[in-house]
Amino acid sequence: MTKPHLTVNIDKAKQYIFDANAFTHFSFYPQEYLNSTSVGLLKKNNWRNNRYVEKPAINLDELVHEGMSKKQAELCLYLLENRKLFCCATAFGDDRVWEERAISKWRSNDFIDRYYGLAQFVFEGPMHQKDKLKKLVDDLREMQEKHIPEQSRGYDFKKSIDDLSTLVSEVPGIDQVKEHFSENQKLLKIINRLEVGANSYNPRWMNSSKKLNRIIHALVKAIDNDLDVDTLLKDKNSELSKAIDMKRITGFFVDSKEKPTHSRTIAMTSFPQM
Incomplete structure (x- = not known):
């Protein structure tokens, strides 16, 4: 079909x-x-x-x-x-x-x-x-x-x-997105980390900009539709989860696909409420 x-x-x-x-x-x-x-x-x-x-x-x-x-x-x-x-x-x-x-x-x-x-x-x-x-x-x-x-x-x-x-x-620019989610420490840590990578020439940060763009785009749509980001992060098929789980570097010498990305690890971490 x-x-x-x-x-x-x-x-x-x-x-x-x-x-x-x-x-x-x-x-x-x-x-x-x-x-x-x-x-x-x-x-x-x-x-x-x-x-x-x-x-x-x-x-x-x-x-x-x-x-x-x-x-x-x-x-x-x-x-x-x-x-x-x-x-x-x-x-x-x-x-x-x-x-x-x-x-x-x-x-x-x-x-x-x-x-x-x-x-x-x-x-x-x-x-x-x-x-x-x-x-x-x-x-x-x-x-x-x-x-x-x-x-x-x-x-x-x-x-x-x-x-x-x-x-x-x-x-909405990236600063407005960060301000909107200012109480979500997990998201801020993910975004701030990828921002560092997006401005770096170090090969270990390869594709940081691409991943950051996907995450911000998904967050803007979450704001548009008044969606709960924690729920989106739990849904592995959501656009936000797919952006979080995006492997920046792939190849023979890279960790297996089963291992969660650093961004996913941060997303699963419990932070004290602000």
Whole structure:
């Protein structure tokens, strides 16, 4: 029996956002216009096969049900709703809105790169890295102010960037997550330990950042849905437990899979109540 597809709406969103013809001239030869990250995302999402995909009718609950956090889903919907706005801003010919400035460091392809930068956070994460998200928004705002009229061709460019800025400001960063769980010493110890590893070049801390991202993502979703983390930690099939149990290093010389991870050991430890 065929296994049901559990991310059909997320896949539809990807197809529309990574449409080969979404940004006309940039889409024909993206490697000549866009940065390596944008080109990599386009290739990874089979952009050539997404030609002329219609905008899907997707709502927040459907994206959350398929695994996104609420803010992740809201940003995804923003990219769906505003793709034509980004396309209009950088179009060529009579439809062109972008105004070149000789002394500016920005070019219209930078505007599209920031669009795909946001898409990377939506589909690959980590959403909690607010500084990087905010930098993308700040770049877009600077480009809009220097090169794009506030309103043109039926689009309110300034309001759209303002809406994006508000959305990103509400994304919980890692400090907000830690504050929310400030009384859970086990979680704080796990997070703080992995933060050390994420900022280390020592091979023993390999994949700390990846594991930390998975844990934070699961905790954000727990906050979204008002879930009890202790219950999630007891459920080996929960997203949080799977993140806690993730083996950072695998191979012949590594401890057997049956041995609990250091994070799981911490999670099973009894701490005095604060």
